[in-house]
Amino acid sequence: MADTVQFDLVSPERLLASVEAKEVQIPGSEGDMxxxxxxxxxxxxxxxxxLKVSGTDGDKEYVVTGGFAEINESSISVLAEQAVPRDEISxxxxxxxxxxxxxxLAKAQExxxxxPGPVDDAAxxxxxxxxxxxxxxxxxx
Amino acid sequence: MPSLKDLKTxxxxxxxxxxxxxxxxxxxxxxLRRAQDSAEQSRPYAERFGHVMSKLAASVGDxxxxxxxxxxTGSDQTHLLVVMTAERGxxxxxxxxxxxxxxxxxEKLKAEGKTVKILTVGKKGRxxxxxxxxxxxxxxxxxxxxxxxxxxxxxxxAQGILDRFDAGEFDVAKLFFSQFQNVVTQIPTxxxxxxxxxSSDADGGDDAFYDFEPDEEAILTQLLPRGVATAVFSGLLxxxxxEQGARMSAMDNATRNAGEMIDKLTxxxxxxxQAVITNELIEIISGAEAL
Numbered sequence: 001m002a003d004t005v006q007f008d009l010v011s012p013e014r015l016l017a018s019v020e021a022k023e024v025q026i027p028g029s030e031g032d033m034x035x036x037x038x039x040x041x042x043x044x045x046x047x048x049x050x051l052k053v054s055g056t057d058g059d060k061e062y063v064v065t066g067g068f069a070e071i072n073e074s075s076i077s078v079l080a081e082q083a084v085p086r087d088e089i090s091x092x093x094x095x096x097x098x099x100x101x102x103x104x105l106a107k108a109q110e111x112x113x114x115x116p117g118p119v120d121d122a123a124x125x126x127x128x129x130x131x132x133x134x135x136x137x138x139x140x141x
Numbered sequence: 142m143p144s145l146k147d148l149k150t151x152x153x154x155x156x157x158x159x160x161x162x163x164x165x166x167x168x169x170x171x172x173l174r175r176a177q178d179s180a181e182q183s184r185p186y187a188e189r190f191g192h193v194m195s196k197l198a199a200s201v202g203d204x205x206x207x208x209x210x211x212x213x214t215g216s217d218q219t220h221l222l223v224v225m226t227a228e229r230g231x232x233x234x235x236x237x238x239x240x241x242x243x244x245x246x247x248e249k250l251k252a253e254g255k256t257v258k259i260l261t262v263g264k265k266g267r268x269x270x271x272x273x274x275x276x277x278x279x280x281x282x283x284x285x286x287x288x289x290x291x292x293x294x295x296x297x298x299a300q301g302i303l304d305r306f307d308a309g310e311f312d313v314a315k316l317f318f319s320q321f322q323n324v325v326t327q328i329p330t331x332x333x334x335x336x337x338x339x340s341s342d343a344d345g346g347d348d349a350f351y352d353f354e355p356d357e358e359a360i361l362t363q364l365l366p367r368g369v370a371t372a373v374f375s376g377l378l379x380x381x382x383x384e385q386g387a388r389m390s391a392m393d394n395a396t397r398n399a400g401e402m403i404d405k406l407t408x409x410x411x412x413x414x415q416a417v418i419t420n421e422l423i424e425i426i427s428g429a430e431a432l
Contacts, residue, residue: 012292012374014182030354044354070193077189
């Protein structure tokens with residue numbers, strides 16, 4: 001059994017990381033999960049949160065706002081909508097993300113008056129975003 | 142026979158034209174590098190995205206419950222052509238080639254009795270298609286204020302397309318842009334974005350059985366709109382690189398032509414000057430002989 005797995009983090013604009021990792025903690029939409037080498041094939045959606053990578057050359061953390069992860073025995077690919085290394089994220093950037101989520105909630109409330117589904121989704125997105133802010137020590141306001 | 146003065150002014154004007162085209166070529170070369178970089182940077186995402194998409198599509202198959210974005214609306218009566226071109230001209234056949242491809246497709250669909258709707262991104266495409274298809278136009282997205290195309294711009298365009306799809310305005314959407322090959326070759330390309338075309342990504346070898354969290358359909362409803370945005374985004378970036386490449390080679394040609402023109406005019410200028418001198422000499426000599 002291989003003790004590392006190829007980990008790639010990509011956002012639409014660039015490839016952020018491509019390293020050998022020992023384990024990756026992924027903020028899945030159904031809960032956090034830690035993927036290690038020889039994980040069963042899985043595709044999951046992400047919620048806003050912190051992605052933690054334990055690589056062969058140290059640990060790294062990234063803030064992601066959503067997207068997908070594809071996991072199989074030998075590779076983990078995270079396709080983030082937006083991804084920023086945790087130590088590079090600024091209060092303004094985070095504020096912009098929160099504002100975006102707030103807008104989305106307002107828009108969902110407007111469009112889907114009698115359908116709770118999309119509104120709840122948007123509300124959850126915002127709540128996740130705020131919770132992520134607490135985790136990385138940035139305030140949502 | 143133009144006078145010496147006329148020739149001189151013409152040479153000067155061609156020289157300044159050459160300076161301008163040379164400058165434009167150099168600017169395009171600098172911008173090309175950046176555009177090419179961002180086009181390359183976006184490729185890993187698009188590739189992996191296609192991979193995940195084909196996995197999901199294979200797993201959902203043709204089931205009734207599959208989202209419309211994947212399965213289609215069940216009809217192909219109304220086609221939306223999304224034509225992406227540059228905001229500026231002076232880049233050789235770049236805009237014309239994309240418009241030509243779009244026009245051929247529109248004509249083909251019309252001949253089949255289909256309804257054609259056109260959405261343009263980029264001023265040049267709008268201008269050239271508006272003449273023939275003014276009543277097919279549904280929208281023009283203006284990105285002229287945007288310097289570096291970001292994913293959010295693509296998302297905006299994609300959202301507009303998706304809203305129209307949800308409103309049932311069309312059944313099939315096709316994207317027109319220019320694939321960047323190298324500085325001299327850009328290939329006008331047509332890509333179907335709705336319903337999602339996943340067949341090309343199907344790699345038969347790897348048939349691992351994937352788990353999905355949440356279920357396939359929930360993921361697909363999130364994934365497919367992003368697929369449209371990703372396709373638009375990579376189209377925009379490819380276009381950006383193609384435009385600069387096309388402009389660079391067009392301006393290179395223009396500079397070279399201006400150089401040739403200057404050489405030709407200079408020879409003509411020198412000949413005329415020599416003719417004038419000879420003429421004067423003849424006059425002086427024959428004047429002296431007459432004495």
